[in-house]
Amino acid sequence: MDHSDIRRNLSAYLDNALGSEQKEHIKRHLGMCGSCREALADLEWTVGQFRLVPEVEPPLWLTARIMANLQVIPAPAPGVWRRLFFPLRIKLPLGAAAIALVCMTGYYFARTRTAPLGRPTAATAPSPGIPPVPSGQEAPPPLQGRGTAPLRQFTREELPSGPQPAPAAIPAPAVQVAPSPQEKEAPAISDSPALPEPSRHEPGLQPAGEWPAIGREKDLPFTREAKGGQRKAAGKNRSYGDGTVAAGTERVGEADVTLEVKNPAAAGKSIEREVGSVGGTIRGDSSSDGNHLLLVQIDARKLSTLLDRLAHIGDLNERPAISGEGKVILSISW
Amino acid sequence: MNMVKNRHTVLDEDADLVIAWLQGEVSAFEELVRKHQKRIFNLAYRYMGNYEDACEVTQEAFVAAFRGRDTLRGAARFSIWLTGITVKHSRDRLRKTVAGRDNRPFPSEVQSPVGDGGVPREVSASSPEQLEWHDLSGKIQGCINSLDADTREMTILRDVQGFSYDDICEILSIREGTVKSRLTRARELVRDCLKRTAGAN
Numbered sequence: 143m144d145h146s147d148i149r150r151n152l153s154a155y156l157d158n159a160l161g162s163e164q165k166e167h168i169k170r171h172l173g174m175c176g177s178c179r180e181a182l183a184d185l186e187w188t189v190g191q192f193r194l195v196p197e198v199e200p201p202l203w204l205t206a207r208i209m210a211n212l213q214v215i216p217a218p219a220p221g222v223w224r225r226l227f228f229p230l231r232i233k234l235p236l237g238a239a240a241i242a243l244v245c246m247t248g249y250y251f252a253r254t255r256t257a258p259l260g261r262p263t264a265a266t267a268p269s270p271g272i273p274p275v276p277s278g279q280e281a282p283p284p285l286q287g288r289g290t291a292p293l294r295q296f297t298r299e300e301l302p303s304g305p306q307p308a309p310a311a312i313p314a315p316a317v318q319v320a321p322s323p324q325e326k327e328a329p330a331i332s333d334s335p336a337l338p339e340p341s342r343h344e345p346g347l348q349p350a351g352e353w354p355a356i357g358r359e360k361d362l363p364f365t366r367e368a369k370g371g372q373r374k375a376a377g378k379n380r381s382y383g384d385g386t387v388a389a390g391t392e393r394v395g396e397a398d399v400t401l402e403v404k405n406p407a408a409a410g411k412s413i414e415r416e417v418g419s420v421g422g423t424i425r426g427d428s429s430s431d432g433n434h435l436l437l438v439q440i441d442a443r444k445l446s447t448l449l450d451r452l453a454h455i456g457d458l459n460e461r462p463a464i465s466g467e468g469k470v471i472l473s474i475s476w
Numbered sequence: 477m478n479m480v481k482n483r484h485t486v487l488d489e490d491a492d493l494v495i496a497w498l499q500g501e502v503s504a505f506e507e508l509v510r511k512h513q514k515r516i517f518n519l520a521y522r523y524m525g526n527y528e529d530a531c532e533v534t535q536e537a538f539v540a541a542f543r544g545r546d547t548l549r550g551a552a553r554f555s556i557w558l559t560g561i562t563v564k565h566s567r568d569r570l571r572k573t574v575a576g577r578d579n580r581p582f583p584s585e586v587q588s589p590v591g592d593g594g595v596p597r598e599v600s601a602s603s604p605e606q607l608e609w610h611d612l613s614g615k616i617q618g619c620i621n622s623l624d625a626d627t628r629e630m631t632i633l634r635d636v637q638g639f640s641y642d643d644i645c646e647i648l649s650i651r652e653g654t655v656k657s658r659l660t661r662a663r664e665l666v667r668d669c670l671k672r673t674a675g676a677n
Contacts, residue, residue: 153656154659159656185663189663200531204517209509
């Protein structure tokens with residue numbers, strides 16, 4: 143550290159703002175340099191002059207004036223740059239909200255645009271078996287059940303026969319089935335006075351697997367079982383079916399038989415077993431007040447065999463005779 | 477006494493008032509005004525060299541501080557932050573006024589502490605003590621007025637207000653080496669000025 147460096151650092155030396163090494167070096171230099179000691183003394187005198195100057199008192203009204211200015215002077219409007227680019231603590235939540243909104247909007251559009259390509263919904267798909275309502279002709283309102291939702295009443299003629307096709311794939315035509323002699327002789331299956339005349343073209347018909355929303359399940363004429371898509375008759379309403387008949391099948395008739403058994407509770411399984419043994423299909427069952435009903439779909443050629451086997455279980459009060467080929471809907475009561 | 481303080485270890489004695497103010501209590505800011513206005517006013521007074529400008533700068537500084545609360549970071553001390561605002565406003569005002577008017581000789585402008593009702597009055601130099609005060613203040617202020625902005629604020633902050641080197645670094649946003657060099661130069665200029673004034677008398 144030469145002489146000029148010593149002079150340059152005298153101010154900091156005076157303020158004790160140097161490191162210990164520099165400080166010791168200057169101290170040694172001052173011990174042997176009179177001019178530098180004189181320069182340091184001049185600096186001390188100069189700094190001391192400032193300390194002699196008293197402080198000036200501000201006006202008494204200054205505080206009140208400042209506080210008044212805070213309320214009078216409007217805050218300056220933020221600049222364009224600040225308005226465009228908010229502080230980060232505001233930008234982050236805004237950006238997150240915008241991203242969420244974009245994602246939700248995209249998801250909504252994706253769903254609404256892909257829906258027509260997939261399985262038709264109940265609101266858009268035409269119901270199989272229902273002819274279009276001519277324009278200008280108002281469709282009759284659907285039947286109302288005890289609940290608030292429109293209730294579909296199914297008739298015996300709409301009982302499905304054979305495997306149930308997907309409604310969108312096979313728009314099955316309604317099959318006109320001539321009433322069989324047994325049906326004329328047999329007591330009416332539908333003993334509900336509120337049940338209207340069977341109608342093949344009822345509005346509000348739902349395709350298989352698409353049921354209208356109903357508030358209470360007990361309002362349903364049929365409750366849908368979890369497996370097999372079978373429907374169980376509820377109460378005394380014995381209307382059934384979904385109005386579709388598989389193409390290529392022909393229903394030839396319907397019949398009712400009553401079986402007198404000693405043990406009605408145990409007879410049910412025996413009857414079902416016999417139905418299965420002849421290749422029949424159970425389409426529904428019902429029991430109330432000790433009376434049991436089983437709806438069976440069976441090949442007309444097997445009907446006689448089934449009746450024979452049922453005769454071993456109990457006494458048949460009648461023996462319907464149906465000839466021809468096709469399916470027979472047999473109501474077995476016991 | 478070690479003047480180089482570690483600013484991170486210095487607790488802000490105004491912390492409670494500042495927190496209350498930032499939470500919306502205007503009365504807390506008024507308390508801060510009362511507490512700091514004299515120091516801020518003297519800083520502006522030494523910087524500007526006259527009483528009226530010092531009043532204006534002090535008001536501007538406090539109003540700017542009130543509105544610029546977002547720039548007060550958690551680690552900053554209120555007094556340091558407020559001093560920086562005052563220096564900035566003083567520098568801006570000095571730049572405007574220097575071009576608009578001649579700097580009159582300081583002794584004709586120097587004023588004593590305020591009189592009754594807070595109205596500043598001219599010093600009636602009737603006693604030897606008052607004459608001495610008037611003479612000394614005039615000389616020092618005249619020498620400060622002769623400095624440029626960099627050396628002027630360095631002299632005021634260090635030798636008049638007594639800020640540490642670290643505080644000055646924070647107030648002016650400069651490095652310590654710059655503080656040392658500017659302060660050395662400022663003291664040499666003031667020393668020469670005072671010697672010239674004493675020699676003239």
